[in-house]
Amino acid sequence: AGDVEAGKAKAAVCAACHGQNGLAQIPTYPNLAGQNEQYLVSSLKAYKNKQRSGGQAAIMQGQAAALSDEDIANLAAYYASLPAGGK
Amino acid sequence: AGDVEAGKAKAAVCAACHGQNGLAQIPTYPNLAGQNEQYLVSSLKAYKNKQRSGGQAAIMQGQAAALSDEDIANLAAYYASLPAGGK
Numbered sequence: 666a667g668d669v670e671a672g673k674a675k676a677a678v679c680a681a682c683h684g685q686n687g688l689a690q691i692p693t694y695p696n697l698a699g700q701n702e703q704y705l706v707s708s709l710k711a712y713k714n715k716q717r718s719g720g721q722a723a724i725m726q727g728q729a730a731a732l733s734d735e736d737i738a739n740l741a742a743y744y745a746s747l748p749a750g751g752k
Numbered sequence: 753a754g755d756v757e758a759g760k761a762k763a764a765v766c767a768a769c770h771g772q773n774g775l776a777q778i779p780t781y782p783n784l785a786g787q788n789e790q791y792l793v794s795s796l797k798a799y800k801n802k803q804r805s806g807g808q809a810a811i812m813q814g815q816a817a818a819l820s821d822e823d824i825a826n827l828a829a830y831y832a833s834l835p836a837g838g839k
Contacts, residue, residue, distance in 0.1 A: 692790040699837050703779040707807035719803035720794035750786050750836030 666702065667735075672743025675736055678728070687747040693721055699749025705741035713737070753789065754822075759830025762823055765815070774834040780808055786836025792828035800824070 679697075683689050687698030697705065711717045713729035732740070766784075770776050774785030784792065798804045800816035819827070 689788055689791070692788045693794060694788065695791045695795075696787055696836065700783055701776055701779045701781065704776070704782045704807075707780060708782075711804065711806035711809070714806060716806035716809070717798065717804045719798035719801060720791075722798070722803070748837065749783065750839070752837070752839065 667738030667740070667742030669739070669742045669746045672739035672741070675732075675740055676743055679740070682724075683744075686751045687744050688751050696749075697744040698747035698751060700744055702741045702745035705744055706737055709737045709741065710734075754825030754827070754829030756826070756829045756833045759826035759828070762819075762827055763830055766827070769811075770831075773838045774831050775838050783836075784831040785834035785838060787831055789828045789832035792831055793824055796824045796828065797821075 682691060682694050683697050687700075688696050708717070709729050709732065712722065712725040713732060715726055717725065729737075769778060769781050770784050774787075775783050795804070796816050796819065799809065799812040800819060802813055804812065816824075
């Protein structure tokens, strides 16, 4: 499993769209807080591998391209650790 | 926006993986409860259009293929209406 603190540090850029607390400020983006860690890993890898298109996927393809497998594990651990719904 | 009650009726099949309360029972699947409605529409359409692969996407390609645009709107409204984290 990933390192929550390392993920938090890496998440600064993510927060612009997905919120400081993992709740998206923009309705076309997903909330990430409390999402399942394994699903977050899987979806970030799918973006990195350009296996997701449509919607806002082009943005995430670009973001995920810069992430190592370790970064992905850490980010997934961090967002999974946040309380769903911000509570 | 979609019809929450119609979405709830349509969601019976979804619950097998995503949970009766929109919280996935299986860690490789995403929680849907309290997710942003517009994002849910966008992601269901992406699965339907085979714009998502990798992970468990093949399952969702099949499920979404059977959904009309109205079904998608209703399901998105339903899952967005559920409390995030089940609380």
